[in-house]
Amino acid sequence: MLRTPICIRLFISRMKYNTRTPQKQLHATHCVFSTENVKKHVVKIAESLTSELSYSNSMKRLKLKNQAAVLVPLCTVNGELCLLFTVRSNNLPTHKGQISFPGGGVKHGDTGAVDAALRETEEEIGFPRNKVDVWTTLPHISNHTRTAAVIPVVGYLGEVNVGDMVPDRNEVTEIFTVSLTDLVNSASYTRFRIKAKKCSEHDYVMPVYFTQYRIWGLTANIVDTILSILKSDSYNQIAEGKFTVKVKLSSDVKMVS
Amino acid sequence: MAGRMSRSAGRYYRSLRKSFSTSSCLSYVESPANGDVMTTPLSVPLRDSPKPIYAESASETFQTMTSKLNNGLTVTSQPKFGTFCTVGILINAGSRHEVAYPSGMSHYLERCAFAGSSIYKDRDAVMLAVEKLGGICDCQSSRDTTIYAASVDRDKLEPLMELLADSVYQPTLDDDVIEQARESINYELDELDKKPDPEPMMTELIHEAGFRGNTVGLPKYPQAETLHQINKASLQKFLRSYYLPERMVVAGVGVDHDELVALSEKYVSAAAKSPSWSLDGARESDASVAQYTGGEVKVQKHFDLSMSVVPMPELAHVSIGMESVKFTDTNFVPFAVLNMLMGGGGSFSAGGPGKGMFSRLYLNVLNRHHWMYAATAYHHSYDDGGLFCIQGSAHPSQLRECVHVITQEFAKLTNGIDKVELDRAKKQLQSMLMMNLEARPVIFEDVGRQILATGERKSPKQLCDMIDNVSNDDIVRVARHMLSSRPAVAALGDVKQLPDYEDIENALTRPDGKLPKKFRLFGR
Numbered sequence: 081m082l083r084t085p086i087c088i089r090l091f092i093s094r095m096k097y098n099t100r101t102p103q104k105q106l107h108a109t110h111c112v113f114s115t116e117n118v119k120k121h122v123v124k125i126a127e128s129l130t131s132e133l134s135y136s137n138s139m140k141r142l143k144l145k146n147q148a149a150v151l152v153p154l155c156t157v158n159g160e161l162c163l164l165f166t167v168r169s170n171n172l173p174t175h176k177g178q179i180s181f182p183g184g185g186v187k188h189g190d191t192g193a194v195d196a197a198l199r200e201t202e203e204e205i206g207f208p209r210n211k212v213d214v215w216t217t218l219p220h221i222s223n224h225t226r227t228a229a230v231i232p233v234v235g236y237l238g239e240v241n242v243g244d245m246v247p248d249r250n251e252v253t254e255i256f257t258v259s260l261t262d263l264v265n266s267a268s269y270t271r272f273r274i275k276a277k278k279c280s281e282h283d284y285v286m287p288v289y290f291t292q293y294r295i296w297g298l299t300a301n302i303v304d305t306i307l308s309i310l311k312s313d314s315y316n317q318i319a320e321g322k323f324t325v326k327v328k329l330s331s332d333v334k335m336v337s
Numbered sequence: 338m339a340g341r342m343s344r345s346a347g348r349y350y351r352s353l354r355k356s357f358s359t360s361s362c363l364s365y366v367e368s369p370a371n372g373d374v375m376t377t378p379l380s381v382p383l384r385d386s387p388k389p390i391y392a393e394s395a396s397e398t399f400q401t402m403t404s405k406l407n408n409g410l411t412v413t414s415q416p417k418f419g420t421f422c423t424v425g426i427l428i429n430a431g432s433r434h435e436v437a438y439p440s441g442m443s444h445y446l447e448r449c450a451f452a453g454s455s456i457y458k459d460r461d462a463v464m465l466a467v468e469k470l471g472g473i474c475d476c477q478s479s480r481d482t483t484i485y486a487a488s489v490d491r492d493k494l495e496p497l498m499e500l501l502a503d504s505v506y507q508p509t510l511d512d513d514v515i516e517q518a519r520e521s522i523n524y525e526l527d528e529l530d531k532k533p534d535p536e537p538m539m540t541e542l543i544h545e546a547g548f549r550g551n552t553v554g555l556p557k558y559p560q561a562e563t564l565h566q567i568n569k570a571s572l573q574k575f576l577r578s579y580y581l582p583e584r585m586v587v588a589g590v591g592v593d594h595d596e597l598v599a600l601s602e603k604y605v606s607a608a609a610k611s612p613s614w615s616l617d618g619a620r621e622s623d624a625s626v627a628q629y630t631g632g633e634v635k636v637q638k639h640f641d642l643s644m645s646v647v648p649m650p651e652l653a654h655v656s657i658g659m660e661s662v663k664f665t666d667t668n669f670v671p672f673a674v675l676n677m678l679m680g681g682g683g684s685f686s687a688g689g690p691g692k693g694m695f696s697r698l699y700l701n702v703l704n705r706h707h708w709m710y711a712a713t714a715y716h717h718s719y720d721d722g723g724l725f726c727i728q729g730s731a732h733p734s735q736l737r738e739c740v741h742v743i744t745q746e747f748a749k750l751t752n753g754i755d756k757v758e759l760d761r762a763k764k765q766l767q768s769m770l771m772m773n774l775e776a777r778p779v780i781f782e783d784v785g786r787q788i789l790a791t792g793e794r795k796s797p798k799q800l801c802d803m804i805d806n807v808s809n810d811d812i813v814r815v816a817r818h819m820l821s822s823r824p825a826v827a828a829l830g831d832v833k834q835l836p837d838y839e840d841i842e843n844a845l846t847r848p849d850g851k852l853p854k855k856f857r858l859f860g861r
Contacts, residue, residue, distance in 0.1 A: 170821060170846070177821050270625040271436045272550040277560045279437060288626055296628055 125309045126216040148230045149193035150183025151201045155237040160259045167254040179295045197233040206246040258291045264315045266290045287318040401794040402594040409583030412601045413788045414594040422591035423781040425486025430579035432557040437621045439566040441559025442575045443478040448518035450476030455507040498600040506608035533640045535654040543656040546634040547724040547825035552627040573614035578622040582609045588785035627722035629660040631823025633838040653733040653830035658726025660822035664718040670803045671811040678762035679714035733831035748850025750816035767801045
């Protein structure tokens with residue numbers, strides 16, 4: 081079965097963006113995977129996620145005044161597919177010192193989420209917006225109290241060198257990249273109760289990645305979605321990108337109450 | 338002859354006079370002609386006496402040994418001289434693993450421990466058996482570990498191992514035992530509520546504030562509203578999920594390693610294959626990592642002080658904490674030194690400058706502000722995160738000042754520590770470590786916990802060296818790292834005067850640590 085021409089082609093195309101092949105070490109700067117294939121794969125999955133019924137229902141339930149967008153910056157560092165992160169400055173009013181993607185609120189003058197994400201990226205890390213190859217947008221992710229939602233815009237930055245980027249010190253203290261492989265290997269999870277004293281059906285599970293910094297919260301949620309799309313052979317999705325009923329209460333606990 | 342006598346007597350008195358007139362007697366002593374015992378100081382050997390041979394302690398005769406059995410069980414032992422030994426089973430199960438269960442399972446199991454098993458029909462039988470072995474037994478559960486241990490005669494190791502394995506793997510969780518445990522817990526919860534001692538509640542609250550809704554932030558004590566959900570079925574499910582050999586360590590102090598391994602194979606491994614809860618059945622185990630969140634938890638409460646025997650002041654308690662590190666981190670020892678440096682306690686022990694309480698919270702806080710009833714620094718550290726906090730107690734009307742004092746103390750840490758102060762803190766920590774490790778039960782817990790958490794044991798000497806290497810830069814660095822995290826604030830009592838969380842957060846980012854001045858048109 082495996083020897084038919086179609087199967088061989090599929091197998092090879094999967095191998096192309098499996099970044100753990102030994103060829104990686106030999107061709108350090110030469111991109112072994114084809115970005116076109118990766119892009120097609122991501123776009124296809126994003127479209128299927130966006131068209132899911134549960135998603136459009138949750139969209140209706142959100143009543144947000146402000147929209148926010150982040151750029152999910154896929155890039156290549158030494159031939160390996162990586163994600164780029166920023167360390168938020170301690171001068172910012174919220175989420176000081178936490179790890180996030182470049183992004184911010186959709187403001188007057190932006191044509192939409194994608195435009196806002198690209199503008200913020202240019203402001204925060206100095207990467208010109210015309211050099212970003214925008215692939216698609218993923219379904220929005222909200223925080224668990226549903227007071228804020230963020231639209232992740234997946235974009236490809238090409239081969240980057242973090243040392244060349246000039247961050248805006250008022251907003252970003254540091255820029256760093258982590259390869260998708262390292263993210264898979266450093267993945268962990270935490271199960272949260274929303275009421276400290278007892279289990280409830282709204283308890284949720286959140287991914288966390290212990291790289292040089294701890295990547296948690298909404299950012300980790302987005303990373304989780306990306307890894308489930310691009311690393312599905314070696315990664316089990318933790319949170320499904322939503323803070324909804326995630327946890328089935330075990331039957332005996334439910335019965336006794 | 339008399340002349341000679343008087344001459345030697347004269348010399349004797351002269352040398353005596355000389356030795357008393359100067360501070361250093363040694364330089365004036367001539368080696369006495371007759372090896373005269375009256376004139377030789379004790380630090381110089383007598384000329385005619387044989388040269389002493391001093392005993393040398395061999396450096397690592399007391400090495401912790403560890404073996405891992407096929408089923409994942411780890412056995413570790415520490416040799417120690419003595420008639421008694423302490424042996425126990427440590428299990429990686431605690432309140433942090435209870436996210437999918439009603440809170441307080443481990444605490445409940447602690448109450449049901451040693452209350453009867455397949456060999457001994459009830460608690461009295463167990464106690465009688467342990468008495469015959471010459472000792473005592475106890476179970477203790479904490480946020481991340483549960484320990485079943487006993488101290489008995491050295492030569493009674495085999496019956497003890499049988500008892501331990503039986504108690505852990507074959508407990509009778511029948512209705513009597515469960516009901517008794519429930520009554521005892523109800524009484525305990527009632528006491529927690531009524532007693533003015535804030536200690537257990539404040540620990541719960543600061544953990545809840547620092548690690549909101551996850552792992553170590555989950556309550557350790559059973560909660561009144563879910564206590565009825567703890568029954569034989571849910572307890573067995575917990576045991577089935579977490580009481581697995583690969584999550585356990587058998588530790589012994591004062592025992593022979595090979596003997597301990599053989600007995601563990603014989604009794605513990607055998608019992609693990611057929612526990613009293615069946616191995617088939619629902620399991621739910623959680624491997625969440627602790628995530629520090631920061632935040633505020635306030636409990637507005639009125640303490641009924643009319644029942645206390647001694648007149649007690651009305652107090653409000655507040656604890657302000659920040660993220661620290663896990664105990665395997667390189668910054669763990671600096672945090673421990675910082676904890677010693679801050680120190681603190683109750684104002685009753687303060688006693689003023691002459692008393693000898695030199696930690697910062699005594700010198701800067703309790704000795705200066707008479708209205709502070711207590712100020713103590715705590716450091717809670719687990720295998721994936723930690724929390725450093727300062728807890729203060731004062732009259733509810735002074736709660737704002739209390740918080741102010743604490744935030745200022747935190748902020749001052751970034752100015753650096755005086756060498757004398759740092760050396761004192763390091764010495765105190767080292768001596769506390771060494772003094773505690775003289776007691777066999779403490780050695781047992783130290784060995785067991787270290788092996789359970791990290792797989793290896795750092796000897797006391799290694800720890801003392803690590804403490805010695807802590808410098809002022811380390812302290813400033815860990816203080817800065819701590820101050821960059823979101824604070825955790827917990828308050829208990831009449832907390833209406835507690836400053837807003839944002840004000841506390843802002844104060845901790847300022848170099849002087851001061852709260853913003855609040856202008857109130859109508860005083861609160």
